[in-house]
Amino acid sequence: MLLIHQMLTNFFYHLRENNLKVNLREHLTLLEALNKEVVVYNTEDFYFLSRAIYVKHEQNLDLFDRLFSQFFDGVEEVRVEDFLKIDDSWLIKKFLSELSEEEKEAIKAAGGLDELLERLRKTIEEQKERHEGGTKWVGTGGTSPFGNGGYNPAGIRIGGKGGGKNAAKIWDKREFKNYDDNLELNTRNTQMALRLLRILTREGVEDELNLEETIDRTCNNAGFLDIKMQASKQNRVKILLLLDVGGSMDDFVEECSMLFSSAKHQFKNLEFYYFHNCVYENMWKDNNRRYEDKISTWDVLNKYNKDYKVIFVGDASMSPWELSEPRGSVEHFNAEAGTVWLERFRDKFPNLIWLNPINDGYWQYTHTIQEIRKWSDNRMFPLTISGLEKAMKCLKNSKLKFNS
Numbered sequence: 001m002l003l004i005h006q007m008l009t010n011f012f013y014h015l016r017e018n019n020l021k022v023n024l025r026e027h028l029t030l031l032e033a034l035n036k037e038v039v040v041y042n043t044e045d046f047y048f049l050s051r052a053i054y055v056k057h058e059q060n061l062d063l064f065d066r067l068f069s070q071f072f073d074g075v076e077e078v079r080v081e082d083f084l085k086i087d088d089s090w091l092i093k094k095f096l097s098e099l100s101e102e103e104k105e106a107i108k109a110a111g112g113l114d115e116l117l118e119r120l121r122k123t124i125e126e127q128k129e130r131h132e133g134g135t136k137w138v139g140t141g142g143t144s145p146f147g148n149g150g151y152n153p154a155g156i157r158i159g160g161k162g163g164g165k166n167a168a169k170i171w172d173k174r175e176f177k178n179y180d181d182n183l184e185l186n187t188r189n190t191q192m193a194l195r196l197l198r199i200l201t202r203e204g205v206e207d208e209l210n211l212e213e214t215i216d217r218t219c220n221n222a223g224f225l226d227i228k229m230q231a232s233k234q235n236r237v238k239i240l241l242l243l244d245v246g247g248s249m250d251d252f253v254e255e256c257s258m259l260f261s262s263a264k265h266q267f268k269n270l271e272f273y274y275f276h277n278c279v280y281e282n283m284w285k286d287n288n289r290r291y292e293d294k295i296s297t298w299d300v301l302n303k304y305n306k307d308y309k310v311i312f313v314g315d316a317s318m319s320p321w322e323l324s325e326p327r328g329s330v331e332h333f334n335a336e337a338g339t340v341w342l343e344r345f346r347d348k349f350p351n352l353i354w355l356n357p358i359n360d361g362y363w364q365y366t367h368t369i370q371e372i373r374k375w376s377d378n379r380m381f382p383l384t385i386s387g388l389e390k391a392m393k394c395l396k397n398s399k400l401k402f403n404s
Contacts, residue, residue: 014071015054020063022054023102029053043072059189059385189385190262196392197237197266197309208232238307239263240300240349241272242279244314245287252357255383256313259355263311271308273300277318278338279345280329297341301348309395310345310352316372316380317358323368342375352376353391357383 012027030053039045047068055064206229217226241263243256263270273283273295282294321328323338345352354372356363360382363369373380381391 011050011071015064015067018063018067020054020060020067021056026053190258190388191266193385193388193392194262194266196389197395206231236269237267237309238269238304239267239271240304240308240310241270242283242310242312243272243274244277244312245274246276248315248317249357252315252383255357259313259383259388271304275314276331277314277322277329279341280332280334280338281336281341301344304349306349306351308349310349311391311395312352312354312376313383314354314356315358316354316356316369317366318368320367320371323371339371339375342372346375351395352379353394354380355383355387355391356380360387 008031012022015022030050033039033049033053034046039049050068051061051064055061208230210228210230213228213230214226217228218224220226241260243260245256249256260272273285274287274290275283279297281297283297283300284290284294286293319328319330322330323342326335326337327333328337354376356369358366358369363373363380369380379391379394381387381394
């Protein structure tokens with residue numbers, strides 16, 4: 001039998017111990033919401049309420065759903081009279097042993113731990129006994145969405161064998177699984193990550209009404225209308241995207257295509273070129289004509305100024321001599337080593353990063369990945385949502401680095 005105060009407290013610790021960042025202030029907020037009957041003993045509503053309070057970023061929605069499902073799977077009937085008799089000393093010891101100083105201060109601000117426990121009691125003090133056949137309380141045989149053996153098309157069975165067989169476990173549907181920051185890219189979450197690099201400025205034609213300035217000027221003009229226009233805000237970040245293609249990168253075509261498509265959508269000032277393994281004296285724009293329509297890398301270096309933010313995309317996995325030696329390329333006799341060209345890019349563009357589709361847990365086993373990480377001053381990031389978000393923040397602040 002899982003008691004109510006044990007269940008709520010253990011649920012809080014269950015989330016915390018499984019990498020969902022929740023704090024005591026949020027837990028107190030949940031208890032206060034229950035005390036004020038924001039939801040009335042309804043499992044589905046409790047799920048939405050607790051998710052709204054505990055989840056601070058959409059990338060954690062799927063994690064919350066999984067943890068909610070794990071914790072409440074097989075929960076049996078709750079009897080309030082047992083809760084009212086329970087000795088709270090175990091709970092007090094558990095709280096005090098695990099709370100940070102900041103959380104202890106939060107308890108004091110809320111009136112102390114006794115007040116916290118009192119809030120728990122108040123959330124259920126109206127229900128004094130087992131309930132059957134109703135529409136509101138936790139029980140059996142009724143139409144309540146929170147119970148067992150009854151009928152509610154939007155309900156959830158709590159323990160035992162079900163009756164109406166119409167329960168809908170919303171958290172098990174996991175509609176937000178694509179938001180997990182460790183999952184592969186898709187169009188939506190990639191675009192959301194790239195939006196972190198937006199730098200909105202007002203330049204160009206004044207085509208938007210400046211309301212505040214218009215009001216001020218009109219007031220200063222004795223009430224005669226004096227309209228002030230301004231240029232609309234636009235994302236004018238300049239991006240130079242350099243993509244490794246062919247060879248081992250064939251395994252990551254889908255991820256790179258997703259990134260390329262999202263970047264074209266997010267950045268109006270986007271230029272791109274292709275290379276193979278490492279940049280040498282030539283690049284190209286069309287992979288179907290990579291040998292016929294080569295573009296001098298010197299031309300690329302000279303065409304774009306240092307305002308451009310450079311994004312290299314590649315697995316950085318190659319033979320060591322492709323980086324370190326002239327004529328080391330597997331495709332042609334390059335007159336200068338790959339590291340020479342990389343140094344030229346770093347000297348010209350102070351704000352650059354490298355996105356690597358290989359899991360960062362394997363980077364340490366490839367010599368050339370380590371060498372390129374050193375060249376980039378540790379600004380290589382994995383091609384995941386989390387990695388992409390960190391990469392965009394790094395491009396906005398060149399002092400940031402990736403710590404794997």
